[in-house]
Amino acid sequence: MPDLEPAVPVTSQAPVAEAAPGGDRDSVRVIVIDDEEGMREGMRRVLERRGFAVRTARDGESALRLLEEAPSDVALVDLKMPGIDGFKVTEHITRRFAGRTVVVIVSALATVEAAVEVTQHGAFDFLVKPFTPDDLLQVVNRAVQQSRLLRERERYLSELAGERNLSHQMISSMHEGVVVLNIRRAPVLMNPRAEHLLGKRFREGMMLPELFPDLDAAAAIEAVIDSAPARSECRAVQLSAGEGRMQVSISPLLRDGEAGGAIVILSDITESWKAEQDKNRFVSMVAHELKSPLSAIINYINVILTGMFDDNPPKVKEMLERCKVRGEALLDLVRDLLYINSREVGKVERSLEALDLKAVIAAQLEFFRVQTEKRRITTAFEAPLEAYPVRADRGDLDRIFMNLISNAIKYNRDQGRLTVCIRDGGAAWEIAVTDTGIGMNETERGNIFQEFYRVKSHKTSGIAGTGLGLATVKRVLGEYNGTILVQTKPDAGSTFTVVFPKE
């Protein structure tokens, strides 16, 4: 650490007029302690004429009482007094008012030994009797100067201690990990967060490779230290930390303009990193899911455009029909994506209202009637109670049951059955959507709630879908603390049961 030099300009001879201690414009306070009245009054006159505020005392005891009432900047202490002698008084004052009151001994003993002894007792200076008013003023001015320096130093030290304490607390309480390395790459400070993130306790003598086994991080730290102070560049590297991810930012530590080490800040960025990974994966999947139907559509159109089927209009019509189906599925996908996105960014506020599950589901079944009739699927809706009240967003309920009923039709067999049944499950309504379709095997069942997962087999070929339906259902249900269960048997059918809390 740098030496603690108070940054106060010191003038050797401060004019008396400016001798007042900084801050208040009051006079400099002097106390004269002498048992000889003539001496006391003589000194008072000289000093008061020069603007000092002077108090006097005839002995040590009364002087100390006065000082307890109000401290003085300078004390002129006679060495030989009845009662407590000057040395004792000096000792007491310098102990009691350290950094506040400067003591000058007034003595008739003009010897080197006496001078040494006086300073050993804590006095700042001494004045030899007899003296002229100028001698007195000169000594007092020096003492005032000293008093002012003492006070500056005192204030500086307490500020420094306060700042150090503050810095220490700030560093300790930081959410980021902080490691300070010296020029020899040895850690000299680690806050608790850094110890936690690096999984290592600080100890004297630990070195860089121990702290950062990752070569990239170590190299970046070396580079920052080596390039300072010519280039005060900061570097950042990312480290994998177990399952997570950590950002390491390194800044050079400069001391008097010279390279002194490095300050390393560690931030746990696992969450944002994971979110970014998820987002990248999602975007890749979206791109894939958009391109697949487009490829099919463009292929058909190109085949038609070659004119090779001009003599076969039914074939052309068939291809156009498929283009329509795939185009519509693409539109569904875009719609689902926009829904998911609006939900994620919170643009769509749920507007909860009192709704009846029976009415919502009946409306959805009606909506799909054309499709069920076309494939001659028998529909049954079992809801014996008058109403099944819930508090929910209408759009959310529609989305849940639209997806489930649509799946129960798409993956059903022609002339199959579609049954929707609402039961009272106590704290929740249980809505079972059952089909008599292709069913699923264990692997397929385990994956259906994953975004973009679609069961792919001969049985499902040609069935359009976005791969987002069930993932969305599960996600939306989660917002109502609801769940969805699946029972399924290959070639027999599936039952999706929504458990929707009543409150």
Place this chain on the structure above:
Amino acid sequence: MARILIVDDDTDLLEGQKLFLEKNGYTIDTALTIDEGLEKAKEAAPDMIIADLMMEHYDSGFVFCKKVREIPGLQKVPIVMQTAAPRKVGFAFETGAAPGREWMKVDEVLTKPVPLEHLLGKIEQYLSGKARDA
């Protein structure tokens, strides 16, 4: 006439390519899954194979190609992969470099949608044997 096997989980894509290539004089077999694809590869001994990458799994195409290479007589059959996946899904499609080709067992990776004329050109190129010697 040359026989080509196309493996893809998208029926419409298969249908479009099949119709187009058949009109251009090729005999086309199609398969929706890799199991079906392997069966047809064994039965039909195709002159060339076109396979999708992401089918049941994200890497089904690679698994398929690896297994095709184990079928007697098909070690050298040209395989072109077509995928809608971005160029990078945890691995780069560097078929040009020998080690990548060795590992992936495919001759080329095309990004969907592959224009039919372009696909036709590739097929002609590989069947004439030029690409493999290049």
